[in-house]
Amino acid sequence: MIHAAYLHIPFCHHICHYCDFNKVFFENQPVEQYLAAVNKEMQKTMENFPTDYFKTIFVGGGTPTALTEEQLEVFLQGVKKYLPFDEETEYTFEANPNELTVEKLQLMKKYGVNRLSIGVQTFNEELLKKIGRVHTNSQVEQVIAQAKEHGFHNISIDLMYNLPGQTMEDFKQSIEKAVSLNVPHISSYSLIVEPKTVFYNLHRKGKLHLLPQEKEAEMYEYLMDTLASEGYEQYEISNFAKKGFESKHNLTYWENNEYFGIGAGAHGYMNEVRRANAGPLKKYIHAVEEKGHAYIEEHKVTEAEKMEEEMFLGLRKGEGVNKAIFETKFSRSMESIFHEQIEDLKKRGLLEEDEQRVFLTRQGKLLGNEVFSQFIGVI
Numbered sequence: 001m002i003h004a005a006y007l008h009i010p011f012c013h014h015i016c017h018y019c020d021f022n023k024v025f026f027e028n029q030p031v032e033q034y035l036a037a038v039n040k041e042m043q044k045t046m047e048n049f050p051t052d053y054f055k056t057i058f059v060g061g062g063t064p065t066a067l068t069e070e071q072l073e074v075f076l077q078g079v080k081k082y083l084p085f086d087e088e089t090e091y092t093f094e095a096n097p098n099e100l101t102v103e104k105l106q107l108m109k110k111y112g113v114n115r116l117s118i119g120v121q122t123f124n125e126e127l128l129k130k131i132g133r134v135h136t137n138s139q140v141e142q143v144i145a146q147a148k149e150h151g152f153h154n155i156s157i158d159l160m161y162n163l164p165g166q167t168m169e170d171f172k173q174s175i176e177k178a179v180s181l182n183v184p185h186i187s188s189y190s191l192i193v194e195p196k197t198v199f200y201n202l203h204r205k206g207k208l209h210l211l212p213q214e215k216e217a218e219m220y221e222y223l224m225d226t227l228a229s230e231g232y233e234q235y236e237i238s239n240f241a242k243k244g245f246e247s248k249h250n251l252t253y254w255e256n257n258e259y260f261g262i263g264a265g266a267h268g269y270m271n272e273v274r275r276a277n278a279g280p281l282k283k284y285i286h287a288v289e290e291k292g293h294a295y296i297e298e299h300k301v302t303e304a305e306k307m308e309e310e311m312f313l314g315l316r317k318g319e320g321v322n323k324a325i326f327e328t329k330f331s332r333s334m335e336s337i338f339h340e341q342i343e344d345l346k347k348r349g350l351l352e353e354d355e356q357r358v359f360l361t362r363q364g365k366l367l368g369n370e371v372f373s374q375f376i377g378v379i
Contacts, residue, residue: 001050001051001052002049002051002258002259002260002270003051003053003054003055003056003252003257004054004055004056004057004058004249004252004257004258004259004260005054005056005057005058005083005259005260005261005262006058006060006249006259006260006261006262006263006266006267006268007038007042007057007058007059007060007079007262007263007266008059008060008061008062008261008262008263008264008265008266009059009060009061009062009063009064009066009067009075009263010034010061010062010263010264010265010281011029011031011061011062011063011066011067012061012062012063012066029281030281030282030285031067031071032071032074033285034264034281034284034285035071035074035075035078037284037285037288037289038075038078038262038263038288039078039081039082040288040289040292041262041263041288041292041293041294042078042079042082042083042262043082043292044288044292044293045260045262045293046082046083047292048292048293049260049270049271051084052084053084053085053086053089054083054084054085054089055088055089055090055248056089056090056091056092056248056249056252057079057083057085057089057090057091057092057249058092058249059079059092059093059094059113060094060117061094063094063095063096063099063119064093064094064095065093065094065095065096065099065100065104066096066099069101069103069104069107072104072107072108073107073111076107076108076110076111076113077111079111080111080112085112086112087112087114089112089114090114090115090154090247090248090249091112091113091114091115092113092115092116092117092156092247092249093108093113093115093116093117094117094118094119095116095117095118095119095143096118096119096135097118097119097120097135097136097139097140097142097143098134098135098136098139100116100118100143100146100147102146102150105146105147105150105152106150109150109151109152114152114154115152115154115155115156115247116147116152116154116155116156117156117157117158117187118140118143118144118155118156118157118158119133119157119158120135120140120157120158120159120174120178121133121158121159121160121163122159122160122163122166122170122171122174123137123140123173123174123177123178124166124170124173124174125137127163127165127166127170130163130164130165131160131163131164137177140157140181141181144157144181144183153184154184154185154245155183155184155185156183156184156185156186156187156247157178157181157183157185157186157187158187158188158189159174159175159178159186159187159188159189160188160189160190160191161188161189161190161191161216161219161220161223162190162191162215162216162219163191164191166219168215168218168219168222171219171222171223172222172226175222175223175226175227179226179227179230184241184242184244184245185239185240185241185242185245185246185247186227186232186239186240186241187238187239187240188223188238188240189238190216190219190220217366220365220366221366223240224362224365227240233246233318234318234365235317235318235319236250236251236254236316236317236318237316237360237365237368251317253313254313254314254316254317255313255314255317256306256309256310256313256314258270258271258272261275261276261277262277263277263284264277264278264279264280264281264284264294265277265278265279265284269301272300272301272306273298273299273300273301274297274298274299274301275295275297275298275299276295276296276297277293277294277295277296278294278296303330304379306329306330307326307330307332307337307379308375308376308377308378308379310326310329310330311334311338311372311375312371312372312373312375312376315351315358315359315360315364315368315371315372315375316368316372317359318359319357319359320357320358320359320360321334321357321358321359322356322357323335323355323356323357323358324356334358337379338375338378341374341375341378342358344374345364345371345374349361349363349364350363350364350367350370350371351364351371
């Protein structure tokens with residue numbers, strides 16, 4: 001059975017310059033119609049792929065907190081009605097600091113949400129403007145304090161580095177500020193300039209000046225060392241948590257387990273098939289109304305692909321890939337399939353191995369994509 005679900009709310013009041021997720025401006029959108037379609041997709045998905053219980057539910061976007069209180073309640077009621085979960089379930093909402101009101105916090109708490117993922121990105125307010133964010137540092141502080149007052153203790157904040165014009169001092173101050181807020185989880189990602197973004201268009205015109213690679217590496221090493229010294233374990237390449245606060249939902253992906261993907265542009269992995277939903281709102285709504293789902297792509301994952309995914313997803317985790325679990329899943333040893341790749345990467349100082357597992361070295365974390373690529377298309 002599948003025990004994880006990702007739900008997508010594509011609406012935003014502002015579009016960030018780096019974002020390539022499926023999103024639309026909130027104004028003049030068929031929000032109520034969209035939420036009705038999401039409800040129907042949840043209902044039909046549970047009929048077609050019954051499950052007894054959800055260990056994790058993650059609501060992302062877009063910006064889920066862009067919804068009005070009335071719309072948010074409609075959505076929360078639908079999740080409660082169609083997805084079986086209880087207080088042990090990790091139930092996460094992504095949030096923007098300037099949109100997460102006390103009333104929305106109260107609604108979320110009422111309907112079982114128990115984890116918040118807050119998009120901060122940087123504590124340099126000039127940089128915030130440059131990347132298209134509209135919140136302030138005081139709003140971040142206020143919303144985290146209010147969330148704690150309303151019983152949310154599992155809080156994550158996102159930070160970015162390698163931003164245009166960002167200095168090492170900027171990044172150090174952001175890390176210090178994040179630590180001072182006493183949140184148990186911090187995610188930190190390097191900027192990647194993706195197609196169909198404002199930054200991509202600026203970069204093509206020569207108007208976006210990115211940091212040199214060595215500066216990016218310096219920021220990442222500072223991130224790893226500083227958060228380790230503050231009691232955060234790097235349990236995945238870009239994710240750091242106090243003990244017991246690792247994201248169960250994201251571990252679903254990295255452990256190569258199946259999950260539902262509900263909403264416009266959402267991806268799911270059910271019964272050995274990876275599925276992608278239509279992204280444009282009207283297409284998504286129409287498909288769900290007609291068929292109860294909006295799949296536009298379905299790919300049956302082969303045994304070879306599963307083994308490769310087990311490696312390049314699992315190596316993102318701090319603990320790496322467990323040999324015994326690999327053999328249990330595939331009835332073959334990791335060594336019998338990937339001996340050559342593992343040995344080569346060990347010689348290059350990018351992988352380590354012990355009796356139980358294979359995992360990235362510090363240098364391997366800096367060159368993660370190079371490591372992961374070695375396991376693609378080799379079987």
